[in-house]
Amino acid sequence: MAPHGQFTPADHSKGDANTVGGYRAVHGRPAAFEGPDGYAYSVEVMAEASDDAEGAWGAYLLFVRWARIGAASPDSHLESEYLLHAPTEAAALERLGAMPLAEARRTLERLVGARHGGRAPARRWWDAMNADEDD
Secondary structure (H helix, E strand, C coil): CCCCCCCCCCHHHHHHEEHHHHHHHHHHHEEEECCCCCEEEEEEEEEEEECCCCCCCEEEEEEEECCCCCCCCCEEEECCCCCCEEHHHHHHHHHHCCCCHHHHHHHHHHHHHHCCCCCCCCEEEHHHHHCCCCC
């Protein structure tokens, strides 16, 4: 992976850039979205041991919310529920990594909406950066 801030060209031979895992492989960094709350979020595929009978490993999406414009630090995060189970950690990561980016975006929108009482706020970054933190 390239050092922070260094541009590296995309290598499309490494995967399908339209999937969560493929985007990371092709671009050397996680995919990012603007959330409906006006914040930027990056997405990572995670897996952890689970007691589920379907598989020993549960895989989920972790969305890191980044501080407002001008700050390059995370300030919060959202986690999906387990989206699938697999017998090994590698299998769980690979299978969930094949999720299309559009589906990951819908998951983010659902999680942001749940955080805001069941509805996703319709704000964009330029509105959000001018609002108070509690809006």
